[in-house]
Amino acid sequence: MLFVAAAIVTARQMAWAPLGAGFETLTVARNLAQYGQFANPFGLRPTGPTAHVAPLYPAFLALLLRIFGNTAPFALAIDCITIAVHALHAALLPAVSQLFFHDRRPGIWAAVVTIVLPAFMFFPQYEIMCVATGLMLFCLAADRLVVRGSVGAALAAGIAIGLLALLNPASISVAVLWLAYLLWQYRPAHLQRFVWCAVLAAAVTLAPWTWRNYREFHKFIFVRGNLGLELYIANNDCAQASFALNDVNGCYPRMHPGSSDSESRDYQALGEAEYNRRRAASALAWIRTHPARFTVLTAQRIRMYWFPDGDISAPYARAIAFITLSGMLGMFLLARRRQPIALFLIAASLVYPVLYYLVQSDPRYRTPFLWIPLLAGGYFLRTLSVGALPWLQRCRGQVAAARRSQPLYR
16 A cells, blocks of 8 residues: 555655756666766767766666666666656565564654655666665564574575665665674574675675776776865855755856866866866865865755755745754654664664765755654654654543533433
8 A cells, every 4th residue: 555655655756857968877877778888977078988887776877878878768767767666665664663663653654654744756867766775675684584593594694785786785774783782682693694695795795896997097996986076166255055056056056067168178188087087185274274164065064954044935944844853853852762773773874865965955965864863753742642642542531531421411
């Protein structure tokens, strides 16, 4: 029921999902499908080999492009797949809730929140919802793997972490924290062997892409190499705290190689690795010379991550604020009741968003992580409903007693 309801609600957003030019993941996928190269992430001019995006999702899009061509059926296929991933995300919440709280009902509450409130934007051109759903599947699978404790289980856990990193490297923080939590909880025999086998499997999974990046750029790049550009766009004289504000004031179009002709020429002339190195140096120099402005921008980005402005969508902003508040209250209740899962939920909430406090705020950065405050909020709502039930029953009894005391009933 949750799957079907979420699919119906998500399908209503299909008309608002652009799949044309201007999206680096799609541009790389089209280049990969046509020429067989991870290259040219921007449409203005060919800029050569790229590690601007993680490889797994563009490779998947390229496969669909090879099957359907750059046609309407391709758009329909990726839209339908994204709808199915959104629906699976909602349907998995009760199972993850059972794992976290030994109770499916907080997950049902969380799923209902995602169906009733516009908590997720429809972005088939990005991997973000696949990351969220993949992390939940990893939580469910890793629980069984750690209990098993064998070498094969450890290798499977490491391969899964590597694949999640190739989908989005930020997901590693949540996956590693969850695996550490499970190892702390279960303390399997041969714990060190399990850890080293998992690390080895993750490293082997990442090795081909890492070697490709080293061969192309002559330096070590962990999955993606675009951090310098993102820091540069988010920390400069014209920068505002969010992508929407930077787009409106013209800062983003002037400074991003996907829209600025001069930046695109520099990108092409220097090569991606050197361009990102120089832009990172510029951003760090600006931060050192403008500490007060950087502090203000960072504080605004922290606030916008948890309580976004309504400049993109006021209903979306209110939905995220509700999820943030209910999630914080749920984590507080769990910590007060000394539930061990509170350690993982709080640690993930502290660690995962840190990188996104340094770059411009955007709804995409919140999506892969949102299921964590959703589940904590579901726990709070479930607790609230359990506490409210006796009160409602007492109120009903008092109302019934008052009616019986009226002359009409006498």
